[in-house]
Amino acid sequence: MALPIPAPASADIGVTGMGVMGSNLARNLARNGYKVAIHNRSSAKTEEVYTEHGSEGEFIPSENMEDFVGSLSRPRVAIIMVKAGAPTDAVIEELASRMEEGDIIVDCGNSLFTDTRRREAALKERGLHFVGTGVSGGEEGALWGPSIMPGGSPQSYDRLGPMFEKISAHVDGEPCCTYIGADGAGHFVKMVHNGIEYADMQVIGEAYDLLRRSLGLSPAEIADIFAEWNKGELDSYLMEVSVEVLRQVDAKTDKPLVDVIVDAAAQKGTGAWTVQTALDLGVPVTGIGEATFARGLSSSPAQRAAAQGFAGEAQEWNVEDREAFIEDVRKALYASKLVAYSQGFNEIQAAAEAYGWDINLGALARIWRGGCIIRAQFLNEITRAYDADAKLPLLIGDSYFYERIVDALPSWRRVVSQATLHGVPVPVFSSSLSYYDGVRSERLPAALIQGQRDFFGAHTYQRTDAEGAFHTMWAEDGRAEVQW
Numbered sequence: 049m050a051l052p053i054p055a056p057a058s059a060d061i062g063v064t065g066m067g068v069m070g071s072n073l074a075r076n077l078a079r080n081g082y083k084v085a086i087h088n089r090s091s092a093k094t095e096e097v098y099t100e101h102g103s104e105g106e107f108i109p110s111e112n113m114e115d116f117v118g119s120l121s122r123p124r125v126a127i128i129m130v131k132a133g134a135p136t137d138a139v140i141e142e143l144a145s146r147m148e149e150g151d152i153i154v155d156c157g158n159s160l161f162t163d164t165r166r167r168e169a170a171l172k173e174r175g176l177h178f179v180g181t182g183v184s185g186g187e188e189g190a191l192w193g194p195s196i197m198p199g200g201s202p203q204s205y206d207r208l209g210p211m212f213e214k215i216s217a218h219v220d221g222e223p224c225c226t227y228i229g230a231d232g233a234g235h236f237v238k239m240v241h242n243g244i245e246y247a248d249m250q251v252i253g254e255a256y257d258l259l260r261r262s263l264g265l266s267p268a269e270i271a272d273i274f275a276e277w278n279k280g281e282l283d284s285y286l287m288e289v290s291v292e293v294l295r296q297v298d299a300k301t302d303k304p305l306v307d308v309i310v311d312a313a314a315q316k317g318t319g320a321w322t323v324q325t326a327l328d329l330g331v332p333v334t335g336i337g338e339a340t341f342a343r344g345l346s347s348s349p350a351q352r353a354a355a356q357g358f359a360g361e362a363q364e365w366n367v368e369d370r371e372a373f374i375e376d377v378r379k380a381l382y383a384s385k386l387v388a389y390s391q392g393f394n395e396i397q398a399a400a401e402a403y404g405w406d407i408n409l410g411a412l413a414r415i416w417r418g419g420c421i422i423r424a425q426f427l428n429e430i431t432r433a434y435d436a437d438a439k440l441p442l443l444i445g446d447s448y449f450y451e452r453i454v455d456a457l458p459s460w461r462r463v464v465s466q467a468t469l470h471g472v473p474v475p476v477f478s479s480s481l482s483y484y485d486g487v488r489s490e491r492l493p494a495a496l497i498q499g500q501r502d503f504f505g506a507h508t509y510q511r512t513d514a515e516g517a518f519h520t521m522w523a524e525d526g527r528a529e530v531q532w
């Protein structure tokens with residue numbers, strides 16, 4: 049079917065990139081009453097969207113970038129929804145070279161926030177607004193209401209905000225979209241959202257694995273347990289998804305689908321970016337880190353093959369009180385998840401300070417309550433906690449969460465120790481517990497590390513009883529201490 053000739057300068061907004069996310073975002077905009085210009089590198093996809101969904105609203109399809117930009121009303125707003133990295137740079141240039149001062153380019157892909165900062169600065173010099181925007185919710189979210197995290201200038205939010213708030217998910221009548229902060233702030237928080245997503249998925253995986261190996265439960269039985277958990281404080285989209293996956297039976301083999309899926313978790317990079325950035329900022333995100341490394345371990349065939357047959361279980365499982373054990377696992381999962389969120393929010397706080405972003409953490413938790421992959425009931429409490437204290441240093445120190453951590457602690461310790469005794473890997477359960485024990489410790493062995501650093505490299509240390517930097521003359525008789 050030949051596409052109609054695009055009407056010039058008439059679309060409210062345009063979307064280029066008619067893949068999974070872009071096509072659904074365009075349909076969402078059109079369904080909400082906006083006239084949407086659509087374009088894709090290969091025009092067959094534009095044609096497909098127009099043919100199959102043209103009746104859902106007003107679309108202006110274009111076969112090439114010239115017509116696409118020409119079809120946008122001024123000041124133009126064009127959303128890019130393509131692969132992150134070089135493809136995004138290429139599309140930005142194609143758009144920017146055809147745009148005029150005051151026009152807005154919005155990148156809704158999962159771009160690295162440092163790329164966004166670079167692009168924003170470069171386009172500003174050309175008189176264009178560039179808005180790096182995190183979008184979460186997958187295919188269904190993009191179509192029916194995602195969580196939207198726009199960065200860029202506040203002026204561009206004046207133009208984009210009403211549209212984005214309208215098409216976003218809504219919880220309790222509130223849109224799951226808010227202005228996050230300047231330049232790369234939107235993509236930064238989306239990156240951390242994905243890091244938290246990794247940790248959340250991994251803790252659910254650890255609970256599943258433990259229940260299966262300890263109690264010999266089937267995937268369907270574990271799905272029933274998870275469905276129960278999903279009625280309480282663990283209520284979340286990822287728990288819901290897990291129930292669906294564990295209940296699924298493979299039509300070809302009649303086995304649980306989860307037993308047919310290759311146990312090698314893939315990743316597109318946002319989890320790794322979260323960890324790399326946290327390392328740069330000096331923020332421990334051990335839950336996200338372990339979750340990312342767990343995916344790496346699962347996808348290391350050579351190492352896994354070499355280790356098959358290695359000595360393992362130190363004890364046979366013999367769980368006397370099955371119900372109590374299941375409850376222990378639930379609490380360990382909840383506490384580990386809290387730590388991962390607490391760490392993720394700390395990373396955002398550190399970045400806000402480093403990059404001068406004024407990020408409202410309460411508002412951020414509010415827009416994650418719906419539309420996105422980590423949507424969960426307990427985000428209401430996170431919102432409450434940061435609304436009450438915008439500078440809360442530790443989410444798990446908020447009285448509501450702290451009470452739950454204290455309640456979970458004995459279970460958490462039992463689960464981690466039992467898993468360790470029985471040779472079941474629980475990297476996020478255990479690292480989160482170690483983080484909790486580390487952060488609550490009055491003294492840490494870091495004092496010894498400072499001593500070691502000073503010994504071999506004269507790196508100096510601080511004293512508990514005096515200001516300044518000190519060095520011990522380790523190689524000299526008497527080992528006198530000098531102030532540096």
Ligand SMILES: NC(=O)C1=CN([C@@H]2O[C@H](COP(=O)(O)OP(=O)(O)OC[C@H]3O[C@@H](n4cnc5c(N)ncnc54)[C@H](OP(=O)(O)O)[C@@H]3O)[C@@H](O)[C@H]2O)C=CC1
Binds near residue numbers: 064066093
């Ligand atoms: N899938 C998801 O759940 C989510 C994805 N995202 C992000 O959204 C973006 C799009 O993802 P998704 O829709 O899933 O991806 P798809 O693989 O479905 O689509 C990719 C799109 O990118 C286009 N593209 C690729 N390379 C180029 C290039 N060099 N020049 C121009 N266009 C190019 C493709 O065009 P063509 O058809 O011509 O190949 C296609 O339109 C990504 O950044 C992704 O990380 C964000 C949130 C959730």
Ligand SMILES: O=C(CO)[C@H](O)[C@H](O)COP(=O)(O)O
Binds near residue numbers: 314
């Ligand atoms: O952004 C998303 C949701 O918010 C994507 O689903 C995410 O990119 C999936 O990441 P990965 O492929 O690394 O698991």
